[in-house]
Amino acid sequence: MTIPIRILTVTLCSLAVSVGCQSRDNLGGNRTKTATGKKEVIGVSLLTLDNPFFKIIGDNITASAAQHGYETNVVSADKDVAKQGNQVKDFIVKGVSAIVLSPCDPKAIVPIIQEANAAGIPVFTVDIPCDQPGVKIVTQIATDNYGGGREAGNAMVEVLGASGGEIAVLHFKQAQSCLLRVRGFREVIDAHNQSGKPKLEVVTELESGGAKDVGYKATEDALQAHPNIRGIFAINDPSALGAVAAVEKANKSGQITIIGFDGMPEGKQAIKEGTIYADPIQFPDKMGIQIVDAILRHSRGESLPPELLIPTKLYRRTDALNDPDLK
Amino acid sequence: MNLVLRRLIPEYGMFLVLLLLCAFFSFVTYSEQSSTGEAGADQVASEIARQAKPADNVLIVTRRQTDDIRFADKLQRNLASREMQVAGVVQGEPQDARVAMERLLQENQKIDFVACSQASADWRVFANIPVDFPNFGNPRVVQPYVYYWPNFLKFDNLLNISNQISVIAVVAIGMTMVIVSGGIDLSVGSLIALSAVLSARIIRDFAGATDATTTGMTLACIIAILCCGAIGAFSACMITYFGIPPFIVTLAMMLVGSGFAYMLSEGQSIAAMPDTFVWLGRDASLFGLPNAVVLMVALYALAHLVMSRMTLGRYLYAVGGNREAARLSGVPVERVIVFAYVVCGLLAGLGGVVLASQLKSGSATYGNMYELYVIAAVVVGGTSLSGGEGKMPGTLIGAFTIAVIQNGMNLTNVESYTQKVVLGFVILGAVLLDQIRGRRYSA
Numbered sequence A: 001m002t003i004p005i006r007i008l009t010v011t012l013c014s015l016a017v018s019v020g021c022q023s024r025d026n027l028g029g030n031r032t033k034t035a036t037g038k039k040e041v042i043g044v045s046l047l048t049l050d051n052p053f054f055k056i057i058g059d060n061i062t063a064s065a066a067q068h069g070y071e072t073n074v075v076s077a078d079k080d081v082a083k084q085g086n087q088v089k090d091f092i093v094k095g096v097s098a099i100v101l102s103p104c105d106p107k108a109i110v111p112i113i114q115e116a117n118a119a120g121i122p123v124f125t126v127d128i129p130c131d132q133p134g135v136k137i138v139t140q141i142a143t144d145n146y147g148g149g150r151e152a153g154n155a156m157v158e159v160l161g162a163s164g165g166e167i168a169v170l171h172f173k174q175a176q177s178c179l180l181r182v183r184g185f186r187e188v189i190d191a192h193n194q195s196g197k198p199k200l201e202v203v204t205e206l207e208s209g210g211a212k213d214v215g216y217k218a219t220e221d222a223l224q225a226h227p228n229i230r231g232i233f234a235i236n237d238p239s240a241l242g243a244v245a246a247v248e249k250a251n252k253s254g255q256i257t258i259i260g261f262d263g264m265p266e267g268k269q270a271i272k273e274g275t276i277y278a279d280p281i282q283f284p285d286k287m288g289i290q291i292v293d294a295i296l297r298h299s300r301g302e303s304l305p306p307e308l309l310i311p312t313k314l315y316r317r318t319d320a321l322n323d324p325d326l327k
Numbered sequence B: 001m002n003l004v005l006r007r008l009i010p011e012y013g014m015f016l017v018l019l020l021l022c023a024f025f026s027f028v029t030y031s032e033q034s035s036t037g038e039a040g041a042d043q044v045a046s047e048i049a050r051q052a053k054p055a056d057n058v059l060i061v062t063r064r065q066t067d068d069i070r071f072a073d074k075l076q077r078n079l080a081s082r083e084m085q086v087a088g089v090v091q092g093e094p095q096d097a098r099v100a101m102e103r104l105l106q107e108n109q110k111i112d113f114v115a116c117s118q119a120s121a122d123w124r125v126f127a128n129i130p131v132d133f134p135n136f137g138n139p140r141v142v143q144p145y146v147y148y149w150p151n152f153l154k155f156d157n158l159l160n161i162s163n164q165i166s167v168i169a170v171v172a173i174g175m176t177m178v179i180v181s182g183g184i185d186l187s188v189g190s191l192i193a194l195s196a197v198l199s200a201r202i203i204r205d206f207a208g209a210t211d212a213t214t215t216g217m218t219l220a221c222i223i224a225i226l227c228c229g230a231i232g233a234f235s236a237c238m239i240t241y242f243g244i245p246p247f248i249v250t251l252a253m254m255l256v257g258s259g260f261a262y263m264l265s266e267g268q269s270i271a272a273m274p275d276t277f278v279w280l281g282r283d284a285s286l287f288g289l290p291n292a293v294v295l296m297v298a299l300y301a302l303a304h305l306v307m308s309r310m311t312l313g314r315y316l317y318a319v320g321g322n323r324e325a326a327r328l329s330g331v332p333v334e335r336v337i338v339f340a341y342v343v344c345g346l347l348a349g350l351g352g353v354v355l356a357s358q359l360k361s362g363s364a365t366y367g368n369m370y371e372l373y374v375i376a377a378v379v380v381g382g383t384s385l386s387g388g389e390g391k392m393p394g395t396l397i398g399a400f401t402i403a404v405i406q407n408g409m410n411l412t413n414v415e416s417y418t419q420k421v422v423l424g425f426v427i428l429g430a431v432l433l434d435q436i437r438g439r440r441y442s443a
Helices: A002-020 A052-067 A081-094 A110-118 A145-160 A176-194 A212-225 A237-249 A265-273 A284-299 A317-321 B002-028 B037-051 B066-081 B094-106 B155-180 B188-205 B214-242 B246-265 B275-282 B291-309 B311-321 B323-328 B333-359 B370-380 B392-411 B416-442
Strands: A040-046 A070-076 A098-101 A123-126 A139-143 A165-171 A200-207 A229-234 A257-259 A279-281 A307-310 A313-315 B030-034 B057-062 B085-091 B113-116 B140-142 B146-150
Touching (some): A040 A052, A040 A081, A052 A284, A070 A081, A070 B416, A081 A110, A081 B155, A081 B392, A098 A284, A110 A123, A139 A145, A145 A165, A145 A176, A145 A257, A145 A279, A145 A313, A165 A176, A176 A200, A200 A212, A212 A229, A212 A237, A229 A237, A237 A257, A237 A265, A284 A307, A284 B094, B002 B030, B002 B146, B002 B392, B037 B066, B037 B113, B057 B094, B155 B188, B155 B311, B155 B333, B155 B370, B155 B392, B188 B214, B188 B246, B188 B333, B188 B370, B214 B333, B275 B291, B275 B333, B291 B333, B311 B333, B323 B333, B370 B416, B392 B416
Parallel strands (some): A040 A070, A040 A098, A098 A123, A139 A307, A165 A200, A165 A229, A229 A257, B057 B113, B113 B140
Antiparallel strands (some): A279 A313, B030 B146
16 A cells, blocks of 8 residues: 555645745755755665664664655665666666665675765765775764673673683675674683783684574584583674573573674564573664764864764673663 | 558557557656756746846856757857856855855855756745845846756657667577577576676787777677577577477576576676777767667667568477477478577577677676567467467567566656566566457457
8 A cells, every 4th residue: 555655645746846846046045955846866876674683773774864855765685785886776777865775795786885985975884884095985884883892701700700601603705894893802802811800712613504493503613613601602693592592402501601792673682581691782783773873074174083883782681671672 | 441451450559558558558657847058048048138127237157068068058158149258157066056156255246147057047046035035135046947848758769768778688698599489498588697807808808908909809799699599508508309398498597597607707897998998888880879889779670571571480480389390291300409499598698798798797697587578479469378479570569568667667766666566567468468359359
């Protein structure tokens, strides 16, 4: 039902615009933005909308942009960089005021960002940065993954610091963000070990694919190879939940401390139930709002830092018990 | 009249659907535009001249972009010829405009007009000048006239559509031949990825990466395309000489091709190639038409000739229509089928090279789901999945139908989930319409 209504609305709007604003009186004077009947559009192409994380980013961009008189066009690239390229080209033809991307592939997106640069349209990235040379990006907004990794490390030390023990890391090495998370985590663990307290040893670092099924298998293998594992750090919630399942299957619930990352609803639920100890959580809603803020500041001619990092917050069981979103 | 319609409608039913879609999206994307470049500059100049008093000061603000630079140059010349004062020209970002205005304020300069292109007029740095720059007075922001024209029908957008669909359209040529001969090829999406990765990898490892010569790059692409052709030949042999159904063979090759692509690329995208590699995918050498589009049109012309005028083409229809009858009539059935799959493989390889060129890198994630879009283009174009029927121009129309729907929905802000649903139903509806009309008029 929404499609015909949508099309009807667009049709009626364009009719209204064409009938109502044929005059050329928007030329002189300090015309208000609405006088022309046309709103500035922000084009947003996100990695995927299957993941609630990106959905929240998109929804918050739309809501926040509407408050400032922008229209948004949020599309999912379905992790296909060729599709994302086409979407950006359509944005350019449409003459959008700004383009927001979470690149599907930071290398292959380069020529596409260059096209937007050549058309003079400012480009912003959200969550996934593009650090390749030759592209001009106004500002890149992302989670402070390194800081989040440190928080995860501190949480691990909090539980196991007094006794020491073996730790497994469920990694996803393709993603720059996960490399940062694990680096932050390992630095805290190393610092703890140098302080002379009982040692925490990272005995294995396995590929989790960032997914439940792969994380599950990887944890099973890790438990086979290292039966004395006391802690697991998983780089996102799906792989942490995979680890939970594997630990339950091995009848080791309660003996192994699992720390995830993200703060997805399912992950928070697991924290409430106590199967995951804690998560450094990300704030996709803040990312969406900050992006619109950055676009606005850029348009006002203010200077922006090349990178805006949004800190994580450690979410524990006490937070989960007081969380109104969890039933 | 009736007779003409009777003959035209089954033949060009899909073309009508495409035209209707274009008309629809033109109507829906009918929106405000404004003159760019020199025409816009003349409008702004005469408008300023109309309103200005002697000794009024003009600040020109545009983006740093081809059209805007021409706009600023022309405007400066035009204002100079009217003996108006230009206080400054800013070409860049909103921040540059702010800096320039602050500098003018310090120098105690007064500004009466800010002349903008349409895009820079939207910058919020000008939204509230009397408050943000209190001693500036109340300069007027002047921008080019507004007129109305569908975004969909902009020349740039039409080129955009053709360019976007070129890969799928080229691969659909081979797919049409395969489907006409009574088969199906599910491996094309993977072959696109394989060819993109293979050509990128050869350029990186053997042709000198970013210093590769044109010859080196051409050779790399040809090798990649030939490899895909070889895989097509392999599939065809499995189908013809071992009697395995095409669906199964090409499904297997889809996995094999994708796996090879991931192995060769090690899961990364390979971008070490010279800038000139984008020639095929993004440059426009012939009358401003993108090279990929020229290639697509040339291939369709050739394929249409083969299918309608050459023995080989007629053999394809014969084999697809009734394999046994074709064999008994002396058609070399096996060789004809092998030909179709080899062409399909080669063109999938070519599609991969075009895609790699458009994105200036090769990655195993390319071509995902393309086999379905390609098959959809062929079927929407009126080719029968049971073989023996179908025309090349129909496939081209089918490919464009899909491209127009996708592009139109992007232009009208339709959300991506909804896009999939709409695309699915439009494909179904288009084929249904074609079926009903075909039945009524040809009966």
